[in-house]
Amino acid sequence: xxxxxxxxxxxxxxxxxxxxxxxxxxxxxxxxxxxxxxxxxxxxxxxxxxxxxxxxxxxxxxxxxxxxxxxxxxxxxxxxxxxxxxxxxxxxxxxxxxxxxxxxxxxxxxxxxxxxxxxxxxxxxxxxxxxxxxx
Amino acid sequence: xxxxxxxxxxxxxxxxxxxxxxxxxxxxxxxxxxxxxxxxxxxxxxxxxxxxxxxxxxxxxxxxxxxxxxxxxxxxxxxxxxxxxxxxxxxxxxxxxxxxxxxxxxxxxxxxxxxxxxxxxxxxxxxxxxxxxxxxxxxxxxxxxxxxxxxxxxxxxxxxxxxxxxxxxxxxxxxxxxxxxxxxxxxxxxxxxxxxxxxxxxxxxxxxxxxxxxxxxxxxxxxxxxxxxxxxxxxxxxxxxxxxxxxxxxxxxxxxxxxxxxxxxxxxxxxxxxxxxxxxxxxxxxxxxxxxxxxxxxxxxxxxxxxxxx
Amino acid sequence: xxxxxxxxxxxxxxxxxxxxxxxxxxxxxxxxxxxxxxxxxxxxxxxxxxxxxxxxxxxxxxxxxxxxxxxxxxxxxxxxxxxxxxxxxxxxxxxxxxxxxxxxxxxxxxxxxxxxxxxxxxxxxxxxxxxxxxxxxxxxxxxxxxxxxxxxxxxxxxxxxxxxxxxxxxxxxxxxxxxxxxxxxxxxxxxxxxxxxxxxxxxxxxxxxxxxxxxxxxxxxx
Numbered sequence: 001x002x003x004x005x006x007x008x009x010x011x012x013x014x015x016x017x018x019x020x021x022x023x024x025x026x027x028x029x030x031x032x033x034x035x036x037x038x039x040x041x042x043x044x045x046x047x048x049x050x051x052x053x054x055x056x057x058x059x060x061x062x063x064x065x066x067x068x069x070x071x072x073x074x075x076x077x078x079x080x081x082x083x084x085x086x087x088x089x090x091x092x093x094x095x096x097x098x099x100x101x102x103x104x105x106x107x108x109x110x111x112x113x114x115x116x117x118x119x120x121x122x123x124x125x126x127x128x129x130x131x132x133x134x135x
Numbered sequence: 136x137x138x139x140x141x142x143x144x145x146x147x148x149x150x151x152x153x154x155x156x157x158x159x160x161x162x163x164x165x166x167x168x169x170x171x172x173x174x175x176x177x178x179x180x181x182x183x184x185x186x187x188x189x190x191x192x193x194x195x196x197x198x199x200x201x202x203x204x205x206x207x208x209x210x211x212x213x214x215x216x217x218x219x220x221x222x223x224x225x226x227x228x229x230x231x232x233x234x235x236x237x238x239x240x241x242x243x244x245x246x247x248x249x250x251x252x253x254x255x256x257x258x259x260x261x262x263x264x265x266x267x268x269x270x271x272x273x274x275x276x277x278x279x280x281x282x283x284x285x286x287x288x289x290x291x292x293x294x295x296x297x298x299x300x301x302x303x304x305x306x307x308x309x310x311x312x313x314x315x316x317x318x319x320x321x322x323x324x325x326x327x328x329x330x331x332x333x334x335x336x337x338x339x340x341x342x343x344x345x346x347x348x349x350x351x352x353x354x355x356x357x358x359x360x361x362x363x364x365x366x367x368x369x370x371x372x373x374x375x376x377x378x379x380x381x382x383x384x385x386x387x388x389x390x391x392x393x394x395x396x397x398x399x400x401x402x403x404x405x406x407x408x409x410x411x412x413x414x415x416x417x418x419x420x421x422x423x424x425x426x427x428x429x430x431x432x433x434x435x436x437x438x439x440x441x442x443x444x445x
Numbered sequence: 446x447x448x449x450x451x452x453x454x455x456x457x458x459x460x461x462x463x464x465x466x467x468x469x470x471x472x473x474x475x476x477x478x479x480x481x482x483x484x485x486x487x488x489x490x491x492x493x494x495x496x497x498x499x500x501x502x503x504x505x506x507x508x509x510x511x512x513x514x515x516x517x518x519x520x521x522x523x524x525x526x527x528x529x530x531x532x533x534x535x536x537x538x539x540x541x542x543x544x545x546x547x548x549x550x551x552x553x554x555x556x557x558x559x560x561x562x563x564x565x566x567x568x569x570x571x572x573x574x575x576x577x578x579x580x581x582x583x584x585x586x587x588x589x590x591x592x593x594x595x596x597x598x599x600x601x602x603x604x605x606x607x608x609x610x611x612x613x614x615x616x617x618x619x620x621x622x623x624x625x626x627x628x629x630x631x632x633x634x635x636x637x638x639x640x641x642x643x644x645x646x647x648x649x650x651x652x653x654x655x656x657x658x659x660x661x662x663x664x665x666x667x
Binding site for chain 3: 040047048049052053055056091094095096097131
């Protein structure tokens with residue numbers, strides 16, 4: 001689908017960008033309700049249900065931004081996050097949705113949430129609009 | 136009253152016994168049983184008939200034993216506890232004796248998951264050692280489980296199998312003691328390729344005089360090929376096939392490997408004849424029954440003892 | 446605890462296909478512990494079923510509720526005020542829970558969302574092993590607390606068999622041979638004498654063959 005039209009939800013680890021609250025304001029203003037941010041104190045706090053509910057709410061793509069391997073401040077938080085996202089993928093695939101709608105992104109330490117998000121917004125989107133979008 | 140077990144007569148006469156194994160066919164043709172038996176005529180004292188070995192459905196051991204008895208053999212009925220409960224087992228024990236079968240080998244049985252009926256319910260109402268005890272009680276005390284008296288006790292020479300090479304290794308002698316205590320008259324072991332390890336096991340048995348309380352028959356399986364040797368040394372549970380044996384099989388060209396396998400088997404039989412406490416050999420030449428007469432001949436065990444009117 | 450696993454989604458869908466108002470009832474005890482039927486799992490399944498219905502253009506209403514225990518009347522009673530508003534109860538309780546609910550509400554259709562599997566322990570997070578078969582005649586004291594009926598594939602009381610591979614069961618290379626464990630542990634305690642006597646055949650009449658078992662305690666009755 002056309003990336004300009006995509007509705008995106010981003011769960012992200014606050015440890016990635018300590019200034020995240022400020023750094024995401026510009027994008028939020030530009031994209032309005034096409035983007036939703038959910039900060040987490042650690043990506044390991046993500047619950048499988050949150051990922052499903054984001055899809056249920058009509059997001060075309062849901063990203064989970066975690067710290068890179070070995071960089072989790074709480075040691076295994078990101079590992080748990082990866083396992084739960086893999087499980088969430090299987091659950092949405094079970095009902096016929098593409099697993100690619102749910103993607104894990106490992107942040108590198110030098111990027112702000114603004115930089116990460118802008119780079120995600122340049123990606124091609126290989127799935128169509130979510131069949132769960134409000135008509 | 137029908138005659139007593141030929142195997143028992145050979146062993147109690149102090150002669151080195153020879154038994155072999157016969158696997159029934161996967162069909163209802165009695166001729167197939169008679170044909171296999173025919174290959175063993177005159178070179179064994181008794182023939183074991185397997186009981187749905189590996190959980191594969193075959194003509195029943197009891198029926199095949201009766202067919203072989205009609206051909207003049209002294210069959211050993213192998214009975215597993217995997218497929219029948221205590222009612223059926225005790226009933227078949229009476230039936231076997233009534234049909235003139237005089238030897239029984241009590242086993243748990245390979246798990247049904249390995250066979251062609253993996254969805255079957257494994258019964259395992261009792262285990263092999265409890266079965267030994269049951270047969271002995273029926274024979275010597277004339278009652279079934281629970282104490283009810285039989286109108287006539289069965290007459291059966293009781294056997295058990297033992298694997299000197301299985302885990303836990305240290306417990307294997309104690310386990311044999313348990314089987315003998317439960318009533319085993321004779322023991323047939325897993326096939327032997329590691330004579331030194333088997334020798335150590337025998338010496339532990341002799342220390343406790345177990346060889347005097349039950350007849351020990353060493354298992355022999357001739358190797359058909361180096362591939363078979365390799366497979367058995369790596370893939371078969373509870374098998375001890377040393378590297379030297381595999382190497383020996385590999386050292387000859389494929390066309391000579393059967394001959395080499397026979398040579399190794401004959402050497403093993405000869406070694407067992409010399410080993411104190413070993414009363415015989417049990418030859419398991421599965422799907423190669425034709426080789427048994429040659430093995431018995433080359434090991435110097437022909438002719439088999441005869442007892443008058445046979 | 447009693448373990449269970451959620452049925453494949455296709456099977457659940459087929460069961461609830463004729464219905465549009467579903468009371469999805471979880472249980473907070475055993476099935477919550479094994480992450481198959483607790484509050485979280487109720488929410489996940491409800492979300493999946495709602496999304497699935499929307500994509501197929503079907504109407505569906507799902508009420509999510511999790512009882513502390515689904516096998517005890519006092520907790521099942523929490524459904525009484527709700528039950529008439531729904532077409533069917535989709536239970537994420539174990540088989541005991543599904544049936545207990547069905548016994549209380551005999552005119553209501555109660556469907557099982559789980560396959561109940563075994564009685565077992567949580568070895569560590571995410572790993573559950575069966576260790577009890579509820580034989581009604583516990584002999585763990587004789588076998589160094591390793592149950593041969595449950596953990597030996599042949600249920601031998603006088604094991605081992607000749608088939609174990611190394612220290613593993615011939616049936617499954619990932620399963621330890623129960624008899625290897627029993628012998629080793631008794632040996633460590635110097636109690637191999639426990640294995641000298643032939644253990645007699647199990648009395649199976651205590652666990653099976655006579656239909657469902659029951660326990661009655663007058664001192665416990667109201």
